[in-house]
Amino acid sequence: MxxxxxxxxxxxxxxxxxxxxxxxxxxxxxxxxxxxxxxxxxxxxxxxxxxxxxxxxxxxxxxxxxxxxxxxxxxxxxxxxxxxxxxxxxxxxxxxxPADDSNTKSEMIDTVAVYKKINAEVSKQLEEMLEPYKKQIELLVKDNASLRNLVIDQTEKIDTLQKGLLALPNPVEQDNSAINEDLEKLSLTIKHLEEELTESKLNGKRQRMLEQRVKRELRLEALSKWNEKPESERFDTVGFISKKKIEKADAKRVFIEEYELENFENRLRKIEDEERIK
The missing domain is CATH 1.10.1660.10 (Multidrug-efflux Transporter Regulator; Chain: A; Domain 2)
Structure with a gap:
């Protein structure tokens, strides 16, 4: 022994x-x-x-x-x-x-439970705060297909924010100053998101204005070229005694649409380049 x-x-x-x-x-x-x-x-x-x-x-x-x-x-x-x-x-x-540590352990677990509840409540508030931005993003996609990549990026940022909030440490892991630092980072990210959305809306508006400008220019050009065609291509003659010329409306519409379609992309790219130089 x-x-x-x-x-x-x-x-x-x-x-x-x-x-x-x-x-x-x-x-x-x-x-x-x-x-x-x-x-x-x-x-x-x-x-x-x-x-x-x-x-x-x-x-x-x-x-x-x-x-x-x-x-x-x-x-x-x-x-x-x-x-x-x-x-x-x-x-x-x-x-x-150890047996005499049961009270301490219970207090620690209770603290974690309370903090998890707080995190869940704050996460819900964050989701409500971000909801308008999600709707704005959906509108941007509807208005301009060229912003799809931006939409995907912003949506991922929103999801990351919510996951980041739920992953915030509890009081057992970090002190209040560290928690406040995490919240400040989230707040800054939200601010950046709002700024990017505002900028993307402005870009979307500018893009629509450029597209409208291109369409107007091409339509005027198409009308000019249509009028340069021989009358036989532009008009039909009707009547036997008093002959009357009627413009071929369908042919005119198709000519203008095809002219816009064929030249739109190159003309838009040219104007965008000119705008960037300015």
Missing amino acids: EKVDERQEENIIEQTFWRLTEFSEKVGGKHRNTIDTWFNQLESRGIHYVNRTQSGERVFDDLDLKIAKFIAQKRDEKWSLEGIYDNLPTQYPLREF
């Missing part, structure tokens, strides 16, 4: 503990804040507990190192954190929470 106790003592003495900075260096390739966040989340979800010193400072051991390296590897393989956390119990004997 004494020999067993001696071996246990040796194992305890040989076991190595690291503070966060040293521990992060052991993991390699990941910032200490990222690693700290992982273990904050593991504890807040009641998945794995990290040992503490008497002063309450967390210290990491070999088991924690294996877990951290596993998370780092899976993140490099593009796994989601949810998937990694769900898979952890099948990989390692995770450390249970």
Whole structure:
């Protein structure tokens, strides 16, 4: 029995503990804040507990190192954190929470739940705020097919904003200043989106004006060329006694439409180039 106790003592003495900075260096390739966040989340979800010193400072051991390296590897393989956390119990004997820590764990979980609720409410408000922009984008597509690529880009930005808000860290992961910074970034992105939409509307209006100008010019040219044709091509003669000339309206319309269609693209490109030079 004494020999067993001696071996246990040796194992305890040989076991190595690291503070966060040293521990992060052991993991390699990941910032200490990222690693700290992982273990904050593991504890807040009641998945794995990290040992503490008497002063309450967390210290990491070999088991924690294996877990951290596993998370780092899976993140490099593009796994989601949810998937990694769900898979952890099948990989390692995770450390249970001490009995006297149950209240603390409960408080942490309650805090996360409250913050998730706040995130959901703010996300809903963001979606309502962005709804007018979505409608504007749909109108832009309807008015001008050349803006389709812009529409796709702006729609992706809106989706990214909403996903970004839902992914905001909870209080266990970051302090309020970091959260405010994330919200400021979202606010700036919304502002940029609004500016781009305003600019795209102006561009769309300018484009429509150019197209109308081209159509007017081509129509006048087509009419001039039609009038240069021989009368036999432009008029039909009706009546036997008092002959009367009637313009071939259908032929005239087809001639003008074909002239516009054949010359529209090149003429529009030419005018656009002239506008850019100005």
